[in-house]
Amino acid sequence: MIAEHGVTAWGHAWLRTVEPTRVTRPNPSLPRARNLARGDGITDLTMAPGLLTAGSGQYRVRIEIPLWPAEPAALAAKLLADLPPSLVLGDLPDSLAAELRAHDIDIAPPPEELTPHCDCRDRRPLCVHVLAALYALVQAVDERPALAVELRGVTATTTDPDWIPVSELSVAGFYG
Template sequence: MADNEFGYTAWGMDWVRLAEPLRQTRPEPLLPRARSIARNHGVRATVDGRVVRAHIHRGGQASVAHLEVAPLPGQAVAAIAEVIPDPTLLTDETHRALVTAGVRPAPELAAVDCSCSARTERCVHVLATLYDMARRVDENPRLALEVRGYFEAAHADSEVSTEQPRWTPINTLDPARYFTG
């Protein structure tokens, strides 16, 4: 095992890079605390499709972090299927082959939310959830593709998927019909 506590595989390092981006110019003071929370199993996360919900208990405080991962584009799904015919065993070499083929398997966050009072997308709870996901992906790299929606998209009959909107714009609602049922 490598020296890295989180992200010792290329698949897990993609998740660590969300918490520790390379373009960051100054140290993030929340990272040591977030790693400590994840290291000491303070994150209870569940993965449901492309959504990660995490309950974080720290001291007398509890927060719920919500991460929504963007789906893989259709051409990326096709490219992954060509490069990796059998996704049951994903190694650093298969990750490297994907990057060489021009496919970035790294997760992209579509939405981030936390119930804490920090009111920022990079609170300690979200960062701890990212570290926890890195640990989980290190243990099971298949999760990296599952959370991006690869397996659902690979088995879908049509290549065009209709994405459900996350929010309904208020101006599209008709108040007369909305309250009358």
């Protein structure tokens, strides 16, 4: 079976936030949360440094994510600066994730460090809607690994010197 969540080292780190390995019993909400994330159950997924917001049906989810402290953030920024610009346009090598872990820098925080808020009546902090939003985040991080470090407060994107915005292209000259 092909994994659909956590296929990159970056997404896998965030998947461990949703599915921690140190649990003593399975979470019965996880299959429903995966189905919500897999289908159209999560809408308006918005990410900013330290914050994830999403909609899940009639409920709004807001998850505050702790930023890296100054020292880990500086080290992560230095490691990112050493990468070629073409790699930092959204895709990050898994070797960088391994290097961060080697320096004891957690790519994703443990679940107890998140501050989730949901409009639903479930009393658990990680209700099915919050879990679904986190699964959607894992998918987004798998597609664009730079989100993993941007959520923790380090800018990972640079502009490629060879990149030209489409709006600046002359249609006549391009198709001419």
